[in-house]
Structure formats: structure tokens, C-alpha cells
Amino acid sequence: MDSLVAAGLLVSTLLLFKIKKMSDAVGIIAFQSALLALAAAIMGIKTGLTHLLLAAGLTVAVKTLMIPAILYYTIRKTDARQAVERTSSPHVSLLLATLLLVAGYYVAAHLELPGTEHGQSYLTTSIMLIFLGTFTMIEHKKAIMQAIGLIVIENGLFLVTQSVSYGMPLVVELGIFFDLLVSAAVIAVLSFRIHSTFDSLNTDKMQNLKG
């Protein structure tokens, strides 16, 4: 079951480099977050920690419902064409993402962390998610996709906390969810502003603002 969830997470992330429409990315995020909630719930049942279940519920509420809704709304309102813009072609970016996957696997295999009896399979995945999320932010030019990358990174971090240390204190968890929600909202607002100023969501246009 664990391997299946991990594989689902990885494949869904890799799909981010193949998509053509931005709204697909939002769907991927929602799916990935749902898988994450599932992983957390499994872990909660295994270890009998109730706050993991609570975290799973919050993940569903915030990451699979609210944030995708906000992002989808923004995309609908700002960009009619919805096409993604990359710095390199989809094939090259997929190749680079695979390289990062290998690097992540190599790195994670040599990490010796305490308390990984349940979470060893997730540790590798989470590091890969962090790498791929950052790579999404590097690769894509549109502001919305920066938010997508950020959420992937956050998912990776969430996975590492709940697999290695069985989640963080609930207050911290709540704080992180709130942060994420606010940052998604801020990015949405900024996207509106960027769109109204430059008539595009491409962050390259913002280079002109430099002094």
C-alpha cells in the first residue's frame, strides 16, 4: 500500500512536466494532496496517533479543495488560453526531472535518520518531491505554476514530517496549513495584478521592473 501511494505521488508529480494546460496542473495537485491525506491516514491508523488523522482531514480540506479552487478560479479569470510556458521543451524538462529523481534516490538512500521504521519508503519520495517542486518553479514561467511548485514542495515536507517523526505538533501543523492557504491567496491576488499590468502571467516580464 505504501509503495503504491509513493508511486502515485511520484508519477503525478512527473506528469506536471508533460501537461499543456494549467488547469491540469491544478487537478494534479488536488490528486496528489488526496494521496497525501491517504498516506497520513494510513500512518495514523498504523501508529494510533489521532492527530495524524486530523492532519489528513486538514489536508483534504485545504490542499485538495480550497487551494485548487482558488488557483482554478484565478486561472479561469486571468488567462483565456491557459497554455503553460516552459523555459525548455517538455521532453528536456522531463529528462531533467528524471535526473533529479535519480539524484534524490541516491541522496536519500544514504541518509540515516532515526525513527524511520514506518516511513523509509516515504523518505525517498519526499526528497524527490521537494526537488521536483523546486524544479517546477524553475522550469515554468507563469506565476500560477510557482504556486503549484510551492505546494509540491510543501507536500514533500509534509510527507517527510509525518513519515519520519509522525507529524509535527498540531499547532505547528495548523500554522503551516494557514501559511499555505495565505500564500496561495497572495499568489492568486498577485497573479491578478501581474495580469492587469503586463497582460500576461509570465514572470519574465517582471524583469523589466528591475532598477
Next chain:
Amino acid sequence: MSVADLAAIWFLAALSWLLIGSITPLLTAGHQPIAKRLAHGSACLGGLCGSLAAILVLVSQTTLVLTAWRIMPGLVWRFQVDALSAFFLLVISVVLVAVAVYSDGYVRKYEQKKNVAYLGALLNGFALSMMAVVTVTSSVTFLIAWEVMSLISFLLVMFEHEKEQVRTAGYIYFVMTHIATAFIILSFLIMFGFTDSIEFMVYQQQLMQLPDGIKNMIFLMCLIGFGTKAGVIPLHIWLPRAHPVAPSSISALMSAVMIKTAIYGLMRILVDFFGGGPAWWGQVLLAAGILSAIWGILLALAENDIKRFLAYSSTENIGIILAGLGTALIFKASEQPVMASLALTAALFHILSHAWFKGLLFMGAGSVLYATHTKNINELGGLIRKMPWTAALFLVGGMALAALPPFSGLISEWLILQSLLHLTFDSSGFWLKIAGALALALLALTGAFAAGGIVKQFGTAFLAMPRTQAAEQATEVPRSMRLGMAILAILLVVGGLWPSGILQLTGSVTNRYFGQLDGTRLLWQPVSTVTGGAADMTVLAGVFILSAVLLFGLLRWKFGRGTVVVDETWNCGTPLTPSMEYTGTSYSHPVLMIFQNMLGINRQVAVEREYPYYPKKISHRLQVQANMEAYLYKPLIAAMLALSQRIRTIQNGNLQNYLAYMVGALVIALIWSR
């Protein structure tokens, strides 16, 4: 109640008044007249209390220690007023009293234009931070106070920020003062690294045992750091820009007092912590001092702007003070404590008299600015008839600057020259003697130029006929401004006529570090010889006065009473007009031409001709290009910019690039750590 307790109470009172003065004007900023009174009243009272505390400490030779605030474990804000601190506290407080009184009238200049409540509050905060700088007891608290002082003075310089020139000057000041702070922080970090303590008390005991290389490094850092703040050439470039554009009351404080806090820092570290150091430290200080003095006064001589002249003259006087300090260190290194004492006394005395006359002169320049709205002497003239009080007080300050009797400027410069004479005759080593003689000659030349400079400024601005309408319509400044200037003028006379009083104050500093100064070396023997066979001063003076009286009598008897006829200036019959007057530019022209290669002078003469031998109009411009800036700072700035451009390729503001750096760093760190 002991004297120390009494002094502590006065010191606390001073700090409290200044604190009140920096807060209450802000609260009453809506009612400017009230805010103005509150600010200047507290500043004046704070200055008075501070002077009293300082004099009590100096006379009774005690040390005050006050613990103010435990910031965190191991970092306590403590005030300690020992002899050295008290001396500088006195310098600050006395000038503060005069400036506070003066400001009360001067800020009327800004009525309807600016909110003077902020100026008043900042004035108090500035004074408070300066007092803190000279009395705190650990490197961290010193740096906090130092930085607050720098920032407040920057805000004060920028008070008229709507003018382009002010903003440029403020920016240069900001950059230079932070370069200075960086070097000072470095030197304190080295000290911390070797002693593992931030307390000055530990430094006093342990720093002498440091290896020589480290000591030298600290010395060089301090020299650059404090030298920049003091305005030593070639680190002076902020000074002639920032001082003229600040409000005049603030220029007076900055020039008379703030740059002295840098001298305090140097003395604290070199004399108090290191006990003098090797001889070459003194030689470097002496050389830097003499260079500053001569170059500063040459640049001053070229200036037609009164306040810029005064700012360059500050560079010159800081040079003289440094020369005194350097001589003291040289003597200390060669085990001649009494001579070292004499040289340090000279430096301290000059700090005091420079604070007084430079404060007075900046206030005088401010009065001229207040009355005529210009600082350019070529647009002034004839002010002595419109503003007799200001003219007289300005002349007092000017005579002190030119080291003329009977003002304290004479005594202090004389002491410096005397200690250099001792360096020439009593020091060991042939080259040192030569250097002493050379320094003496250059300092004497500096004195001559200073006199020439002040004659130019005073003569062009105050004498002859008004050149412009602004000068013609000038009226005498308000009473409080005159009173503020008069306070310092009186002190200059007191210092000149009763130097032993001042020497008592400086004595408690020099006694502590070098040793008792006997009067013989100080006044009775202008040039002591090894056998001690110099003539007694009273006999010399008696002979001089007697021969002068005899000569006068002889002439009177031979030729009778002379006749004086007062008449109009002869001008070939045409009416006198202001354009016939000698201008400031033409006054300094001959001297500048001698040094034109050194200074880099740009001279333009344009003649409008109608007939070959009868030109209609000749215009003459002289511009000092300041070779120092062209050859030293331009390449430095260019190199800095080129380097920044290189860095710009990495630091390019592209979000994706930054993220790529992050991923790269993360991968490398993870691989590294396994």
C-alpha cells in the same frame, strides 16, 4: 556626600534632561513654539549639568561608575566617567549649552517651512548619543552609541532634504561613516577574539600582551575607522560636503564636537588600552596629522563659501590635534613621559579651544546665513556696519583660529609647536629630529595660511561695501543667537588669559597616562636645553616690554606726535562701487597658484572685448579640482562598480535562477553530509 556622588547626580541629571529633550518635543510637535522651548531648554540644562559633572570629576580626580541597564546576560549598559571621558564630556557639554541657546533664535529661519520640533528632538538625541559614546564601558555599547550618533547626525544633515545638494552630501556622509564603523567593528572584533571579553576594563589589562602583528592590525583599523570620522585627509571627503549643508547649529556641534569623539576613540584605544604602543604608531599619526593640517588649510584657503572654509579648517585642526597625539606617542615609546605629557596636554588643549572657536565660527557663519541667505562671501560685504555684534564675535573666533593672542587658540597651538620643538631637540635619533623640524615648519606654515584664510573670509564678508542687495538689507541677528556665540567667545578669552585653569583640567588626564607635568617644561622654557640653561620667561618678557617702551619713547621724543587725517578712499575721481572691491577669489589666488600642481587648479579667464586695450568685462573663475578625489576615490569607485557588475551576473534578480541555486545547494549539501 562625597564629590563622586555629587558628580554622579549631575551626570545623571544631564542624561535625563537630554532624554526628556529628545522625547517631549516630539509629543508637542503640533505646537512648535512649545516644542522649541522644551527642546532647547532641556539641551541647555543638560549641557550645564554635564559640564558641572565633568569639571567635578576632573578636579577631584575620581571615577564615576553607573550601571544603567542589564540588556542581556554578559551585556550590561554601564557608564564610566574617568578623567579621559570627563574631559570629552566637558567638550561636548560646553558647546551644547552655547548651541542650545543659539538654536533658539536660529530655528526661526525654518518657521513656516519645517517642523522645528523634530530638529530640536534630534539635537537632544545627538548630544545624548555623543555623551554615551565617550562614557560607555564595553565595545558593544560603544558601537551602539556610535551608530546612533552617526544615524542621528545623518538625519540632521538631511534636515533640508528637498535640496539636491543636501541629499548628495547626506549620502556621501552615510557611506563614509559606515565604512568607518565597519573598520571600528573589525578592530573591536579582533580585540574580542584575543581577550574573549567586550569590557574595556579587561582590554586595559590584557591588550598590552597581544602579539605585535595583531596590535599593529588593530592600530591600522582604528586609524582608518576613527580617522574617517575625524575627517583626516585623505578620508575627509564627507566633511566639507556634510558640514556646510546641515543647519548651522548642527554644523557647529558636528564640527566642534562630533569629530572629537573619533579622537576620543583613538585616545581610548591607543593610550588607555595599549599604553602608547611602538614609536611608529606615533610617527604615522604625526605624519597623517601634518598632512591633514597643511592640505586641509590649502583647500580651505580656496573656498569662497564660509561654511565650507570652516569645514576644511576642521580637517586642518584635527590634523593639528593628531600631530599632538602622535608626538605624545613617540615620546612615550622613547620613555620620556614628561614630554609625552606635554604633547598630550597640547592635543587636549587644542581639542578644547578648537571646539570653542569652531563652534563660535560656525554659529557666526549661521548668523550671516540667517541675515543674508547666502554663504558665498563674494555676495556679501560691509556686514560689520549692519551686524556689529556678529562681526565682533566672528572676529574673536577667527583670531582664535589664526592663533592670535589673547585667545586660547594661541595657547594650544603654541603648546603643539613647543612639543614639536622638543621633538626636534630632545628626541633620540637623527631622522626623528629632522622629522620634528619638518613638522614644525609645516605646522607654522599651516598657521600662516589659517590666518590668511580667516582674513579673507572676514575681510570679504564683513568689510568694505555690500556687493549685493541681500548684504545691504542684512540686519543684526536675534539676541539669543548673539548670546550663544558670546558664551564661546568669553570661554576663548578665559582660556587665553587663564590657561593654568585649563591645564588643571587636562592635567588630570595626562597625569593618569604619562606622568606629572612640571611647569618648567610647559611655560618657562620655550626651548629647553640639556643643561637647562634657557632664560627665564619673566626676564625675557620684562626685557621685551622695557625695550618696546624705550623705543616708543625715543621715537616720540625724536619725531613728536604723528598726525592722522581721515578721508575718503582716492579713486581717480570716479564714485566707489562694490565691483571695485577685492574679491575672495582674488585674495587667495596668489597662494593657490604656488600650489597649483598639488591641488589641481582650474583657472578660466574670459575677456569680453570691445577695444583691444579696453576690455568691457573680465570674468575670472578659480576652481579647485581636488586631485585627491580624482586620483584616489574615482578609481576606487570605478573598481567597486565593475566588481558589482560581475556579481550582477549571479545576483541577477531572476526568480528561477535563485531557485536553481537553492536546489543545487541542497543537492550538494545532502551529498556532502552523508
